[in-house]
Amino acid sequence: MRGPLGATYLDLADVRAELGPILADEEVRKIGQNIKYDLLVLRNAGMPIAGVYFDTMVASYCLDPGRSSHSMDNMARDYLNYECVPIVNLIGKGKNQLTFDMVDAAVACEYAAEDADVTWQLYAYLKARLETQPRIAKLFAEVEMPLVSVLAQMEYNGVSLDTALLRQMAGELSEALEFLDERIYEQAGGVFNIDSPKQLAEILFDKLGLKSGRVGKAGRSTDASVLEQLSDQHPIADLVLEHRTLSKLKNTYADKLAGMINPRTNRLHASFNQTVTATGRLSSSDPNLQNIPIRTELGRKIRAAFVPAKETDCILSADYSQIELRLLADFSRDEALMAAFAADQDIHRFVASQVYDVPLAEVTNQMRARSKSVSFGVIYGQGAFGLARSTGMSPAEAKEFIEGYFARYGSIRAFLDECIAKAKETGYAETILGRRRRIRDLDSKNGGRRALAERLAVNTVIQGSAADLIKVAMLNVQRKIDTERLPVAVLLQVHDELVFELPAAEAEEHGRWIAEAMTTALELDVPLKVDVAYGPSWLSDK
């Protein structure tokens, strides 16, 4: 057939008739590069795929999650010593770029053939490498490959948004910002671009003569921590902080989200990326739905716009409680910590009572907050300086507190040391399911680099194991939805949380099995806990 540009192209009905049955045949194993994309494109073109077997992008990620790119071109260059024909040769670039369906079929065929050939060769190469690493091969075959289809389903589901609410919020934010603009210009004695850190620094530190703090490559920092320091010296600091908060909310969320709704489905279909992070976590993009505000009252309201499409449905969220600390307790086998989780104690209160050596009832809010900071700090490998900064303690106090913490939790110290020792010995940090991240610089003579490597060795084990856990949970949840044909749609994964759309009348019932599926995803010696909340939007109180 002839297209609008005179190019020949294939008729969709012909393609569907020819390829549809093969693609739908479970017995015909599918090998591809970034198969999630094909799953979505072909499903939307009336050709659902079964028998998803081997994704070269996902295989490469399992073998080396720290690699900067798992694109076919990049892998072909590194693994096959082959330079692929750049797609720009076919479609050009910039504003006159074509889409692939506008390319003449004969030209497209040549390109597609290279694509298939290179993917096949990558498959052979990656399969052989996987065969030398049984745990990674198992992780790939039993977790990551099945997850491809789950993520495709999530992306296909998308999420419904209350656009009127977003518009209203954007309007209110605009008004508040205009008001703030005027007051900032007043305080600054002139108009400037508040969004330009460079111009803002000139106003603050040159024109108004405030004392500058940290300096970066591009000049004096104006970030939130600096502005907070300045807030008792000049009223402009708080105004700028407020301006930053509001413009972030407006530009990144209130204005943007509605514009990304697919007019065909009336829903927002983000990407959940499986081959991006070094630790095994997913990432989300276009838009990122893993960083929707929650920490402040105002920002949190954005979540009210994440709604079910039908009035009879609801949004249900299920999140792991203290997942990383539970893993830390399990890995370190610290008896007191394990007992505290077994008894379902408020873990930060419990730790505070032990470190300060006071009865649970006498733990103050400050004691609890400090213990919470240290526990998080442990997971990230934080030192006394960092703890001091995050709690407001003096560095000496912080140092003392950390010493007290490890005096009480010697087995945690031992676990951290073991993570580092293992990584030094093997060159890898390894998660509960055998996912491996290469850790360099553990022997570096540069103290800073070595310390960073040690933090990575620890953090990767914990963060990566939590990622393994929720991936298994997602597989179990989607499997049950499919086999029992339940009216439940998985919408989002936010690292320790899954978000669903389901009939409001059945929320209790579905919440029960979802929590069960999540808590039993992996067998640990520490009980896992999942909090479930549901309501008319993602805002729903917990």
Place this chain on the structure above:
DNA sequence: GTGTTCACG
């Protein structure tokens, strides 16, 4: 394209 800033877990 890079740097800064800030949203999340």
Place this chain on the structure above:
DNA sequence: ACGTACGTGAACACG
């Protein structure tokens, strides 16, 4: 003396 908590993605300014 040095930097100083892990993992992400996006908007904006600037050259």
